[in-house]
Amino acid sequence: MFASILISTVLTLLLHTAWRLLNWVWIRPRKLEKLLRKQGYKGNSYRFLFGDAREAAKLYEEAYSKPIGVTDDATLRAFPLAIKTIRTYGEKSFMWVGPVPVCFVMELEAIKNILNKFDAFQKPFKASNPIFKRLVGGLIVYEGEKWSKNRKKLNPAFHMEKLKATEVLGEWSSSIPKDGSPHIVDVYPYFKHFTGCVVSYALFSSTPTPLVKRTFRIISELTHISNQSQPFSIPGEQYLPIEKYKRANEIEDELKATFTRMAEERLAQRRAGEVKLEPDLFDLVVDDVEEVDIKDKKGRAAAMHELIQQCKLFYVAGHESTANLIAWTTVMLAYHQDWQARIREEVVRVLGDRNITGDDLASLKNLTMFIHEVLRLYPPAIELSRVVEEDTTMGDVTFPKGAMIMMPIILLHRNPKIWGDDALEFKPERFAEGVLKAANGHAAFVPFGWGLRTCIGANLSAIEAKVFTALFVRRFSFELAPTYVHAPSVSILLQPQYGIPLTLRKL
Ligand code: HEM
Incomplete structure (x- = not known):
């Protein structure tokens, strides 16, 4: 009797799992494809499990095998499948990321509508690979009241004060000869x-201690493992005995132990009466742990989990993104020597030899246009990107639940219908009368997203890039080294594939 119950339970479970897999890998993609084609969307036919992955791999391999010129169109390298x-x-098309059709939306009004409908179109993290899901949590995945409460609370921590880190430029430049002789350095690291x-600084009010350095390093390792994985997840794959999941678990355990210790230390400091005048991000997230009754072990563990997710998020979202903004700014300054001279003249005129403050930024107009x-x-x-959470009609299209939507910022920013016939040319002067004028009256400049869920670090990173670049051009003149190759590539972010060797001269 017991044996037959057990067998029928196991069989039911197996059948259920088999049905879920079949639905995920075949039935649902075919149904979504049919629905999209009926509405005039076009794309490749669905190929079992991998969708367009093989074609994408081939296109990327081909694109990444050769560099381009600095003035060539970088999208061919950065986004070849799209x-x-x-x-x-045509623009009304879709590509396949594994078994999920990804529809392009290129029209501004439609993009804004999608970004405003938070319930129907949600951030895509649920649909990404299991390691990426672990990496990205906290504010970026919160919805509704939890999001607005956290966003309001965290906003003040993103301001100029954190730029005490510009001291780092001083440390580093001491390795360059003082006599003005040329010195080739890969500046990207x-x-x-x-x-x-x-x-x-933003998190802990200090430059990284050895413990923070180690913590950042293992978060970067987790990012690297995620980047090496395919962008979609096969149900249950994270439970298989695969080396990358073993390493991801070890990293998770270490992060949990480290952040728990840091949080306990911060709480102990508070109990001892050491309260900072200006709280850092870590103080703000530690508040949420402190609010939970110390006897509520489950609640405390959940709050600690959220704290760890927030800390990981701020590092993952804020670190490489701004490094890449500074990287491309430097490449363009090295290539456009006339702009380098113009911006240096402006910086020297505004700052002289003194240090930069927040008040100076408004006077650095050429630098702002350039960035x-x-x-x-x-x-x-x-x-x-967004995942369609419920069938949603917009204009003459109903986006079916389960599909994804991609709004390519890089193509919107190069659209001649918005920016004019010179859209592909690098011309900072187009921003002389502001962002709206540059885009001929369209609100189409969206490097930090759009609407309520726009980037919380946008202001911080724009200031960071301006301050760093101002100090950099004041201290060095530079050009692209003979070994530099222009090779924009994408590994989540748009980055230089082979670093940025520059010929630097100290001024
Ligand atoms: C050049 C630098 C940066 C770029 C290009 C950038 C880009 C973006 C974009 C496009 C979004 C919107 C994503 C979406 O709507 O799906 C976003 C959101 C976000 N970014 Fe950034 N970001 C940068 C710097 C930073 C920094 C420095 C931080 C923090 C230290 C940060 C933290 C966040 C967070 C937390 C969100 C989610 C906001 C929310 O959902 O309320 N970012 N970022």
Whole structure:
């Protein structure tokens, strides 16, 4: 009797799992494809499990095998499958990320509608690979009241004070000869170091201690493991005995132990009466742990989990994104020597030899225009994605639940219908009369997203890039080293594939 119950339970479970897998890998993708085609969406036919993955791999391999010129169109390298799909099937098209059809939306009004409908179109993290899901949590995935409460609370922690980290520039430049002789350096790792220091300041009010350095390093390792994985998840794959999941679990355990210890220390400092005048981000997230009754072990563990997710998020979202903005700004300054001279003249006129303050930024107009143009043509986040949570009609299209939507920032920023016939040219002067005028009256400049869920770190990272660049051009003149190759590539963010070797001269 017991045996037959057990057998029928196991069989039911197996059948249920088999049905879920079949639905996920075949029935649902075919149904979504049919629905999209009926509405005029075009794309490749669904290929079992991998969708367009093989074609994408081939296109990326081909694109990444050769560099391009600095003035060439970087999208062909950064986004080859999207470009091929749109060229073959038109703007109303879709590509396959595994078994999920991803519909392009290129029209401004539609993009804004989608970004405003938070319930129907949600952030895509649920649909990404299991390691990425672990990496990205906290504010970016919260919805509703939990999101608005946290957003309001965290906003004040993103301001100028955190730029004490510019001291790092001083440390680093001491390795360059003082006599003005040329010195070739790959500056890209230093930019990452600098933005890591800024995140450390924002989180902990200090440059990274050895423990923070180690913590950031293992979060980067987790990001690397995630980038090596395919972008979608096969149900249950994280439970298989695979090396990358074993390492991801070890990292998770270490992060849990480290952040718990840091939080306990911060709480102990508070109990001892050591309260900072100006709370850092860590203080703000520790508040949420402190609010839970110490006897409520489950509640405390949940609050600690949220704290760890928030800390990981601020490092992942804030570190490489700004490093890449500074990286592309430097490449463009090295290439456009006339702008480098113009911006240096402006910085010296405004600052002289003194240190930079928040009040100076408004006077650095050429620098601001220049960084805007870099964000337009080299936006570190090249697209915004959403998952369709419920069938939703917009205009003449009903997006079916389960499909994804991709709004390619990098293509919107290069659209000649918005920016004019010179859209592909690097011309900072187009921003001379502001962002709206540059886009001929369209609110189409969206490197930090759009609407309520726009980037919380946008202001901080724009200040960071301006301050760093101002100090950099004042201290060095530079050009692209003979070994530099222009190779924009995408690993979540738009980044230089082979670093940025520059010929630097100390001024
Ligand atoms: C050049 C630098 C940066 C770029 C290009 C960038 C880009 C973006 C974009 C496009 C979004 C919107 C995503 C979406 O709607 O799906 C976003 C959101 C976000 N970013 Fe950034 N970001 C940058 C710097 C930072 C920094 C420095 C931090 C924090 C230290 C940060 C933290 C966040 C967070 C927490 C969100 C989610 C906001 C919310 O959902 O309320 N970002 N970012």
